[in-house]
Amino acid sequence: MKRMTLKTISLALGLLATSMALAQTPQELAIKKLVEPRLGEGTKVDSVTKTPYAGLYEVRVGSDVLYTDEKAQYLFLGNVIDAQTSTDLTKLRTDELSKVKFSDLPLDIALKTVTGNGKRVIAIFEDPNCGYCKRFRKTLQGVENLTVYTFVYNILSDDSLVKSKNIWCSADKNKAWDDWMLNGKAAPTAIGNCAMPNDRILALGKKLRVTGTPTIIFTDGSRLPGAVDVKALEAKFASLK
Template sequence: MNNLRSASLLFSAIAVMSVPIALADALPPAIQAVESRGAEVVGSFEAPGGLTGYAARYNGQGIGLYLTPDGEHVLIGTLLDASGEDLTQAPLEKLVYEPLGKEMWQRLEGSTLITDGSADARRIVYVFSDPNCPFCNVFWKQARPWVEAGDVQLRHVMVGMLRPDSAGKSAALLAAEDPEAALNAHEAAGKASKLEPIETISPKVLEELEANLMLMGEMGASATPAIYYLDDEGRLQQQQGAPRPDSLKAIMGPLSTDQ
């Protein structure tokens, strides 16, 4: 992590037990010092060797903090046992990544988007899309078998970032009488698309597009398509760019027409 040193310790056992952190001033000064660098402590857990473990978020990632028995020092990084097993990942998964994934999924649900496919689809896949993005077009084409079979609903979170007219084109799609049909016609046409950008975007739509772009950055994506889905264990997963065939199957799940 930037500005934070990582360390590895060798111990033999750890128990994952969430202890909510109610107030910042309840934290030991050494832990507060890490928070002053930008980390957010979200819970604590039992650790071996007299250490007290804390789980924190930093730049969208989870980090493990280990307070020494004297309460005056904190070690930051991954805790390993004598066999080399990672003892930090389980607490971070429970205290950081699971809640963060649910939070991000809820924010995706509340974004300004265009749905593509059946509302009864067994799987939902979110994708940050720019109308001028050729790789978004590749992914749209890749997804057709699953969407047309009713297995997957794509939810295009529209942004305008690639070209000066990208925002205007996203606004035009959102303002269409049938946004789903307009988006599909645009993607099906590819380079021959006749989609015209809106020259003057309403303040409301402009605010929505800016909020989508901000959400995209907060979710760790810097280019389109940025794809988000829940895996078979319900964990939020990300794919940056048009996926390769093996990754595509993981994103979309089984195709009912193949069964």
């Protein structure tokens, strides 16, 4: 494989993004027509784009990527790695595809907590029954100057919605969430007509392809899955400067 520096990799990804915005070539359209039926009923190929490496064509299904040859005779599942630099080209591409426009997030349906000056901002998808979320919530106690928007994403069990509604309908929902996630203190049972935006949050998570909790989204649109530690979180914030 031809050696690619980080600069040429960035350029290649830029070219891919540009080509995605343009009409697909007859060759790419032909490949799409051949590949789509082979991926299973109901699977929609969003685009086929020729890559700048190894003569491969990228087949994109949402934010997932696979590859094929120019005649669509073979499908390649897995990551393309630059053997010279050990750069995972597929991961770079899928990270780009999974980016979120932070300003478009409906923060009005998220819980909000602020520590210090709050200048560092993240959004998190969390489930009240998620042990990793609880671990990460404790990690956040060691991070200064942070604003956290929490989307209560009830996907783990039926009981998740019950717990979340009780928290959402509390007098201080932000405190009630922390009480539960940090100390295991359950909120009192919700009464009356209080409703939480569960359907809107589920739709948002589906749209953004959030498949697990916690999922952390940064202001540059990138995301990190799982309960990362303070060191990884601080490194990510440093990279945003």
